[in-house]
Amino acid sequence: MGNKTWTKTADSRSAQREIKRRAVLMAGARLFNDQGYEQTSLEDIAAALNITKRTIYYYVQSKEDILFGCQQLSLEFLADVMESSRDDSLPVEERISRLVRGYCEWVSTDLGASLAMVRPHSLSPERREALHEGKAQFDFQLRALIEQGIREGVIRHCDPRLVAAAVFGALNWIPFWNRTARPVPHEEIAEQYLAMILNGLLPSPKLQGDRAD
Amino acid sequence: MGNKTWTKTADSRSAQREIKRRAVLMAGARLFNDQGYEQTSLEDIAAALNITKRTIYYYVQSKEDILFGCQQLSLEFLADVMESSRDDSLPVEERISRLVRGYCEWVSTDLGASLAMVRPHSLSPERREALHEGKAQFDFQLRALIEQGIREGVIRHCDPRLVAAAVFGALNWIPFWNRTARPVPHEEIAEQYLAMILNGLLPSPKLQGDRAD
């Protein structure tokens, strides 16, 4: 508010602070993903960062804050992904591809994986609801694209709800099997998955010609 | 061994016992799925069954036994499913369909869902390994079918490992979204998923004719 020439000082401090806060979130996310939220103690997180438990409390109010922070960051990232697929002038398949690639990339990170791997029990109802809302928006976007594709005749008739569920299932499951020493690169996964998905959504060649509109 | 006419008594006893043991496992599975394994106390399970904690210990040795029992039962069921898809005389798509339908059906039950929803941390390394083995067999079977399909030319070229991962992801995710008051019937899910999967595996119509062998 009142700062002038020196873009350092208080800024530098709070920037540092934010960076460190993220470090706490990321360390938390990694451990939550590996061992589960409840099985991870703040001491574990502290040890991973070579700091003390007390210091963690300098950056967050509670353990729950860490989890919530992770998932909140995740949703912010996903909001960007959604934004990049909102361009009406692109063909539907391209817009779907962007959603899938973006989600696939993000879910391959510690923070992103926490969105899929950590069950929401542990959060307070309000926070759970807030996050659910964010996920639902992403879901809706994919469904809407599928519906549009069906209307345009470039996607076969199907239940968009179930197809979207299948796609998210495939994507959300990635961190459960791909967190190894040498993981499959997310680009590779995205390509294979997209081949499956886009092919799977094509109007059936056998029934080429059955259209409803 | 020494029993004759009276197929009751001891038999009836142990049969009853097994039934009740299953009741414990099922109640456990339901609660584990809902609240997580670690968040579920034996008191919770006892309350769900209207019995006391002490009685549970009459049927199982430990809490871990309950979880392991659930997943063991699950794998036994899945072994049957695999058996039903092992018939060489059937076309590959039919064999894949049987796997998917069977898995979809089973994962829609409490016991089956526990296989997908409960993380393996909580089990001892030996038991974890045993279960992992069982899951891996199912995975291999699907991969093998995909590979065979590719060889036969009825499935397009793809990475069977990643395709199988996508399929299992879609299936394993079902209990995460479909445990509601009025769930989507598993037959419906299986049909929609199979349409996606089988369509998605078809040799691409655009590139009709690119074969490698």
Add this chain to the structure above:
DNA sequence: TCGAAATTACACTTGTGGGTTACATTCGGT
């Protein structure tokens, strides 16, 4: 160099739940 921010050391409260056991009681088949 000064002062505030960042970090540590450490002790302490508090609560919880799983495993276990001893003893009492009810139930069901023969």
Add this chain to the structure above:
DNA sequence: ACCGAATGTAACCCACAAGTGTAATTTCGA
């Protein structure tokens, strides 16, 4: 009526982790 299986009551131990208070100490920007 008897005996063992099935179940209940109740209490104990113990480890562990969230979170807090406080004082001391270090780091770092101005």
